[in-house]
Amino acid sequence: MNQKVAVIGAGLTGLTTAYYLRKKGFDVTVFEQADRVGGVIESVVEKDFIYENGPSTGVLGQPEAVALIEELGDACQLEIADEDAKFRWIWKGNRWHALPSGLMGGIQTPLFSWYDKFRILGEPFRKKGTNPDETLAALVRRRMGESFLKYAIDPFILGIYSGDPEKLVVRYALPKLYQLEQKYGSFIGGAIKKAREPKSDWDKKATREVFSMQGGLTSLIKALANAIGAEQIRLSQKGLIVERENDQYVVRKEDETLGTFDRLVSTVGGHALRKLFPFFPLAELEKIEAMPYARVAQVSVGFKKWEGIPIKAFGGLVPFYENRDVLGVLFLSSFLKGRAPEGGALLSTFLGGVRKPEMVDLDDDSIKALVEKELKSMLGLTKWQPDLLVINRYQHAIPQYGLESADRLAAITKLESQYPGLLLGGNIRDGIGMADRMKQGRQLAEIIGDSSN
Ligand SMILES: Cc1cc2nc3c(=O)[nH]c(=O)nc-3n(C[C@H](O)[C@H](O)[C@H](O)COP(=O)(O)OP(=O)(O)OC[C@H]3O[C@@H](n4cnc5c(N)ncnc54)[C@H](O)[C@@H]3O)c2cc1C
Known part of the structure; x- marks a missing residue:
C-alpha cells in the first residue's frame, strides 16, 4: 500500500477522510491554512457558557455519521438533544406558533390557509413532477400550496440553507425529498410507505435526531485529529x-515543496479552488465557482438569568x-446540557442569508442593536443585559445547490x-450538513482504498 495521500483542509470533511485513510493504512498528510483544525466548527467555553462559532447542532441523518461517532468511542461523547428539540416555532403576525406535527395541530394552526389545508388532502393523488430541475418553491406550490411554502418550507430552508426556495433545485438541495416524490409519487404516501419498509441494520443507524457532542462539537474534531495524529496534520499552511x-501531486508554499503525493483530496470551498489548483482549466473552474454561498452573521447570546418567555423548543424560525x-x-x-448556567439561556441567532446578504456587512454595533431589538420583542425580554454576545461573520457559510448544479457536478x-x-x-x-460531510469523507477514503487494491 504505502501510497502517499494529501488532504487539503482540516474541517470535518478533511479530517473524516484522513481518519479513514489512516485506518486503511495510507500515509496521509492534512494541510490546513488556519492555525487550528475544525474549519467552521469551533466550540468555545467562556463565562460559564459553551457556545459554537459555527454550526451548533446537526441531524444524524446519515448512517456514516453515527458509525464514525461510534468508532471514535470514548474519545468524544455524542449528545442527543432532549425532547424540547422536537418543537419548532414559526413567527407569524407578531407572535410564535408551534409548527404542527400531527393532524389536529395541522387543522388548527393559523400558519396555513384553509384552502391549502383542504388541498393537502389531495396531495397523495397529485401527479409527480417531470422537471428534474424544478425548484423547491415550484414543487411545494404544486403539491402543497402557497401557505405551506411561506410558513413551513421557507423558514425550514432559512434554518438549513439560509437560502431561497425559489433558487434551490430539489434534486440537488434536498435529494431525499426529490426521491420521495419520484419513487412513491407523493410526500405523504411516500413517507408512510417508507416508514413501513424493512431497513438494514446499517440504514437503521440514521435517524432524525438532533445531535451535538458533550462539551461542544469541537470534541468530535479533537477526537478525529487525535486519531489521525498531530504529526500528520500541518497547520498554518497559507497560500498553498x-x-x-x-502523474503525482506536488504541494508547494511559495518556493518550498511540502510534499509529493500519489493522491490528493481537496475539501475546500468552490471559491478557494482557483488559487489552489492553478492548472485547472478556466471553463471547469468557472462552472464550480458559479455556485453561490449564503453569507451569514451568526450571533451567540447568553444570559446567566433568563427573564424572557419560556423557551422550551429547538428554536424559532422567521419566514422571509x-x-x-x-x-x-x-x-x-x-x-443541550451545560450550555448556560442553571436558570440562564444560550441562544444562537442568524442574520443575512441569500435574501439579505447586506446584513453581514453591518458593523458590530449595528448588528448588536438589531439583535437586541428583535430578540427583545420576539422573546418577551423587558431589559437587555446579555452576559455574552459574540458575532461571527461567514462570507461562504452555506453553498446553494441551484440550477447551475448539473454543470458544476459535470465539471x-x-x-x-x-x-x-x-x-x-x-x-x-x-x-x-455535518452528517453529509462525514458520509462524504468516508466515501472519499473508500474510493481511494478501492482503486488501490
Ligand atoms: C454558521 C454556520 C452554521 C451551520 N449550521 C449547521 C447546522 O446547524 N447543522 C449542520 O449539519 N451543518 C451546519 N453547518 C454546515 C457545517 O458546519 C459544514 O457542512 C461542515 O462543518 C463543513 O465542513 P467542511 O470540512 O466541508 O468545510 P470547512 O469546515 O469549511 O473546512 C474546510 C477547511 O479547509 C481549509 N482551507 C480552505 N482553503 C484552503 C487552502 N487553500 N489551503 C489549506 N486549507 C484550506 C479551511 O481553512 C477549513 O479549515 C453550518 C455552517 C456554518 C458556517
Missing part, C-alpha cells in the same frame, strides 16, 4: 499551490415574508477524470 508533475431582521433563533440551552467529474488521483470533495457536492 498544488502542481501536477509526473414577515420582514424581520433575524432569520431565526436557536434555544440551545433548552435542549467536477471532468476534472477528476482528467487528473487521475485527484478527488474534489467538500461542500461543492454531496450535501451541506
Whole structure:
C-alpha cells in the first residue's frame, strides 16, 4: 500500500477522510491554512457558557455519521438533544406558533390557509413532477400550496440553507425529498410507505435526531485529529499551490515543496479552488465557482438569568415574508446540557442569508442593536443585559445547490477524470450538513482504498 495521500483542509470533511485513510493504512498528510483544525466548527467555553462559532447542532441523518461517532468511542461523547428539540416555532403576525406535527395541530394552526389545508388532502393523488430541475418553491406550490411554502418550507430552508426556495433545485438541495416524490409519487404516501419498509441494520443507524457532542462539537474534531495524529496534520499552511508533475501531486508554499503525493483530496470551498489548483482549466473552474454561498452573521447570546418567555423548543424560525431582521433563533440551552448556567439561556441567532446578504456587512454595533431589538420583542425580554454576545461573520457559510448544479457536478467529474488521483470533495457536492460531510469523507477514503487494491 504505502501510497502517499494529501488532504487539503482540516474541517470535518478533511479530517473524516484522513481518519479513514489512516485506518486503511495510507500515509496521509492534512494541510490546513488556519492555525487550528475544525474549519467552521469551533466550540468555545467562556463565562460559564459553551457556545459554537459555527454550526451548533446537526441531524444524524446519515448512517456514516453515527458509525464514525461510534468508532471514535470514548474519545468524544455524542449528545442527543432532549425532547424540547422536537418543537419548532414559526413567527407569524407578531407572535410564535408551534409548527404542527400531527393532524389536529395541522387543522388548527393559523400558519396555513384553509384552502391549502383542504388541498393537502389531495396531495397523495397529485401527479409527480417531470422537471428534474424544478425548484423547491415550484414543487411545494404544486403539491402543497402557497401557505405551506411561506410558513413551513421557507423558514425550514432559512434554518438549513439560509437560502431561497425559489433558487434551490430539489434534486440537488434536498435529494431525499426529490426521491420521495419520484419513487412513491407523493410526500405523504411516500413517507408512510417508507416508514413501513424493512431497513438494514446499517440504514437503521440514521435517524432524525438532533445531535451535538458533550462539551461542544469541537470534541468530535479533537477526537478525529487525535486519531489521525498531530504529526500528520500541518497547520498554518497559507497560500498553498498544488502542481501536477509526473502523474503525482506536488504541494508547494511559495518556493518550498511540502510534499509529493500519489493522491490528493481537496475539501475546500468552490471559491478557494482557483488559487489552489492553478492548472485547472478556466471553463471547469468557472462552472464550480458559479455556485453561490449564503453569507451569514451568526450571533451567540447568553444570559446567566433568563427573564424572557419560556423557551422550551429547538428554536424559532422567521419566514422571509414577515420582514424581520433575524432569520431565526436557536434555544440551545433548552435542549443541550451545560450550555448556560442553571436558570440562564444560550441562544444562537442568524442574520443575512441569500435574501439579505447586506446584513453581514453591518458593523458590530449595528448588528448588536438589531439583535437586541428583535430578540427583545420576539422573546418577551423587558431589559437587555446579555452576559455574552459574540458575532461571527461567514462570507461562504452555506453553498446553494441551484440550477447551475448539473454543470458544476459535470465539471467536477471532468476534472477528476482528467487528473487521475485527484478527488474534489467538500461542500461543492454531496450535501451541506455535518452528517453529509462525514458520509462524504468516508466515501472519499473508500474510493481511494478501492482503486488501490
Ligand atoms: C454558521 C454556520 C452554521 C451551520 N449550521 C449547521 C447546522 O446547524 N447543522 C449542520 O449539519 N451543518 C451546519 N453547518 C454546515 C457545517 O458546519 C459544514 O457542512 C461542515 O462543518 C463543513 O465542513 P467542511 O470540512 O466541508 O468545510 P470547512 O469546515 O469549511 O473546512 C474546510 C477547511 O479547509 C481549509 N482551507 C480552505 N482553503 C484552503 C487552502 N487553500 N489551503 C489549506 N486549507 C484550506 C479551511 O481553512 C477549513 O479549515 C453550518 C455552517 C456554518 C458556517
